[in-house]
Amino acid sequence: MLHNQKIVIIGGSSGIGLETAKQAVALGAGVIIASRSEEKLQKAKESLGSKASAYTLDITDEQQVQAFFEKVGTFDHLVVSAAETSGGSFLQTDTAQARKLFDNKFWGQYYAAKYGAPKISTNGSITLFSGVVAYKAMIGSSALGAVNAAVSNLGQTLALELAPIRVNIVSPGIIDTPSRSKMPEDVRENFYATLADKLPVKRVGQAKDVAQSVLYLLQNSFVTGTVLHVEGGHILL
Numbered sequence: 206m207l208h209n210q211k212i213v214i215i216g217g218s219s220g221i222g223l224e225t226a227k228q229a230v231a232l233g234a235g236v237i238i239a240s241r242s243e244e245k246l247q248k249a250k251e252s253l254g255s256k257a258s259a260y261t262l263d264i265t266d267e268q269q270v271q272a273f274f275e276k277v278g279t280f281d282h283l284v285v286s287a288a289e290t291s292g293g294s295f296l297q298t299d300t301a302q303a304r305k306l307f308d309n310k311f312w313g314q315y316y317a318a319k320y321g322a323p324k325i326s327t328n329g330s331i332t333l334f335s336g337v338v339a340y341k342a343m344i345g346s347s348a349l350g351a352v353n354a355a356v357s358n359l360g361q362t363l364a365l366e367l368a369p370i371r372v373n374i375v376s377p378g379i380i381d382t383p384s385r386s387k388m389p390e391d392v393r394e395n396f397y398a399t400l401a402d403k404l405p406v407k408r409v410g411q412a413k414d415v416a417q418s419v420l421y422l423l424q425n426s427f428v429t430g431t432v433l434h435v436e437g438g439h440i441l442l
């Protein structure tokens with residue numbers, strides 16, 4: 206179904222976005238990946254082969270996002286997994302850091318949907334990224350939880366406004382991707398082991414778990430306005 210379809214993945218140079226690009230290419234799609242780092246993009250492009258092209262883009266810059274979609278032209282599906290997130294105690298975190306989260310993860314996805322939608326084919330789709338902390342309050346995630354909740358709400362409203370283009374939202378749980386590489390390895394492994402023990406599925410997620418869900422949203426033409434939780438039962442805890 207995705208054979209010869211053109212899929213734009215902003216954030217496609219790493220983690221869930223890169224795995225989504227790999228799975229889409231395996232189904233015969235062409236992918237356009239975009240992110241800030243030329244180095245990450247080149248490495249990702251090499252791993253994807255001839256069906257991939259890459260563009261540098263900072264999604265927080267509205268003019269860059271607009272110019273990017275002018276260059277890309279018409280396409281079928283947009284996936285926006287780009288984000289750089291952070292957490293911290295509500296009282297001890299600078300307001301500027303909370304604002305930065307909104308700039309990056311909320312406004313970035315807003316701009317992408319706004320300038321991408323007019324270029325998407327009428328049977329195409331947009332997939333935005335929320336996250337488990339929107340649905341399960343966690344200490345240290347006040348701003349990130351609010352950003353993720355805002356993205357889910359934006360996506361559901363756009364499913365009505367941009368129809369017949371379908372708009373869905375993926376909400377990952379704790380996924381082992383390079384986004385967690387800033388944590389010291391022993392702390393990270395301990396965090397994963399403790400959480401895996403509590404989760405009904407007894408493991409943390411992998412990028413391929415979430416990518417599989419994105420591919421489902423791209424392909425199922427009866428699904429729109431859905432928040433798809435891919436979190437191993439985390440919100441049940």
Ligand SMILES: NC(=O)c1ccc[n+]([C@@H]2O[C@H](COP(=O)([O-])OP(=O)(O)OC[C@H]3O[C@@H](n4cnc5c(N)ncnc54)[C@H](OP(=O)(O)O)[C@@H]3O)[C@@H](O)[C@H]2O)c1
Nearest residue numbers: 216219220221240241242263264287288334336380382384
């Ligand atoms: N991993 C988790 O546990 C988890 C949990 C909940 C939600 N999520 C969400 O899932 C999505 C994907 O996360 P991931 O774990 O796959 O992260 P990741 O491996 O760090 O990948 C993030 C991607 O976004 C790009 N990016 C970051 N800021 C950007 C910007 N301003 N402009 C353009 N590209 C930018 C990065 O490339 P450059 O550095 O080259 O820009 C990279 O390609 C995010 O929305 C994240 O919040 C993840």
